[in-house]
Amino acid sequence: MARLESFDKLVSLSKRRGFIFQSSEIYGGINACYDYGPLGVELKRNVKQTWWNAMTREYDNIVGLDAAILMHPKVWEASGHVGGFTDPLVDCKKCKTRFREDTLPEENMTNKECPECGGELTDSRQFNLMFKTQMGAVEESASTIYLRPETAQGIFVNFPNVVDTSRQQIPFGIAQIGKAFRNEITPGNFIFRTREFEQMEMQFFVHPDESDEWFETWKERRKAFYDTIGIDPDNLRFHEHGPDELAHYARAAFDVEYKFPIGWSELEGIHNRSDFDLKQHAEFSGKNMGYRDPQTNQVYTPFIIETSAGCDRTTLAVMCEAYEEETLEDGSVRTVMHFHPRLAPIKVAILPLVKKGGLKELATEIKDDLKRHFNVFYDEKGAIGRRYRRMDEAGTPYCVTIDFDTLEDKAVTVRDRDSMDQIRVPIGELQAWLAERILIR
Numbered sequence: 001m002a003r004l005e006s007f008d009k010l011v012s013l014s015k016r017r018g019f020i021f022q023s024s025e026i027y028g029g030i031n032a033c034y035d036y037g038p039l040g041v042e043l044k045r046n047v048k049q050t051w052w053n054a055m056t057r058e059y060d061n062i063v064g065l066d067a068a069i070l071m072h073p074k075v076w077e078a079s080g081h082v083g084g085f086t087d088p089l090v091d092c093k094k095c096k097t098r099f100r101e102d103t104l105p106e107e108n109m110t111n112k113e114c115p116e117c118g119g120e121l122t123d124s125r126q127f128n129l130m131f132k133t134q135m136g137a138v139e140e141s142a143s144t145i146y147l148r149p150e151t152a153q154g155i156f157v158n159f160p161n162v163v164d165t166s167r168q169q170i171p172f173g174i175a176q177i178g179k180a181f182r183n184e185i186t187p188g189n190f191i192f193r194t195r196e197f198e199q200m201e202m203q204f205f206v207h208p209d210e211s212d213e214w215f216e217t218w219k220e221r222r223k224a225f226y227d228t229i230g231i232d233p234d235n236l237r238f239h240e241h242g243p244d245e246l247a248h249y250a251r252a253a254f255d256v257e258y259k260f261p262i263g264w265s266e267l268e269g270i271h272n273r274s275d276f277d278l279k280q281h282a283e284f285s286g287k288n289m290g291y292r293d294p295q296t297n298q299v300y301t302p303f304i305i306e307t308s309a310g311c312d313r314t315t316l317a318v319m320c321e322a323y324e325e326e327t328l329e330d331g332s333v334r335t336v337m338h339f340h341p342r343l344a345p346i347k348v349a350i351l352p353l354v355k356k357g358g359l360k361e362l363a364t365e366i367k368d369d370l371k372r373h374f375n376v377f378y379d380e381k382g383a384i385g386r387r388y389r390r391m392d393e394a395g396t397p398y399c400v401t402i403d404f405d406t407l408e409d410k411a412v413t414v415r416d417r418d419s420m421d422q423i424r425v426p427i428g429e430l431q432a433w434l435a436e437r438i439l440i441r
């Protein structure tokens, strides 16, 4: 299958079918901000639900959390973000374009010359990526707070609360999905790098002596996850960081990368964060962030194994993976999104061949029955071939057609999105037939 060569076709399919729109489009848009449309929101929710299930349903020792986006400003001092969450920034004095210094060719920095217009570049300065805002109505007395740049800190500061309330004992994990914000200097590549995005993070608290073993376990578990969302293993690669690549908090780090049209790029980071985070929060808050082992009474600061995935990036990878332009026998080309049925925004389309002769009524009855089980789409307008093509672009795995034979034999035609094969299925067996293929496969 030919792979996507750029994001352009995906951007236009997204707009055409309602996966992803430019934010505030009627005002000319806002750079690198996107809205998920009717199909996109279903797809993204399915990505999140699959991840949530893979964490909190699969493992008895992982619980969920939904922390506030706005946190006490001291959190970001303790975490190191106020002091160190920066990128080196240079401006062109002539055309005012901003660059991340580390992405510019070295000769431009040496000659201080802008690559776009030949203008002079400023010296580089550290630019903090956190969005600042004010909390409180009176500006003078309001305090500066930040939009969180990662969801992880909400988990760390709630560690004692979860220990006290959930009956979990180490080793255990806390999972969270939520928005994060970074004032990226060079956002772009569609939803790959944006300033507002969603993370799916899980922090796993372990005894320090067991952290290396758990790091290995989580590497394997996270590799396996991508299979459950239909990513071809050939399009995934795994990169272990060398000692000179490690972040200040990390003892070991491992990236999951996907072969995007822009090249291999990070989907997820897995880190052994040691006891850095809990010790920092203990120091800055003055609170006890330690753990007492109920069996041995030993008190210690747990190590944390973090798995941190981008939800939008995972959704983008799923869309790249699914996209195909298939040339049919008659020479025509159909665009089809081969989503894993678990992720498909619409699971079943109900298509009466025509509206007349009782077909509409019967199709509506079938739709009302199925919609209690799946996200169903009903469409009675236009030629059947056109309706199939529309569902191919939406990635709907099954189309159910109701025709005049249905009135006689009480069976429908089910068309498979990928093979385009059609078979007759009795109405009475339809729900079970679909469930077997959509929910279990």
Ligand code: GAP
Residues within 6 Å of the ligand: 149, 150, 151, 152, 182, 184, 191, 192, 193, 194, 195, 196, 197, 198, 199, 201, 266, 267, 268, 269, 306, 308, 309, 310, 311, 312, 313
């Ligand atoms: N708590 C660790 C942490 O936040 P990170 O590598 O900075 O680690 C984790 O971010 C994941 O979040 C990345 O692998 C990526 O998938 C996603 N991510 C980070 N910045 C992003 C951005 N500007 N736009 C979209 N996704 C982003």
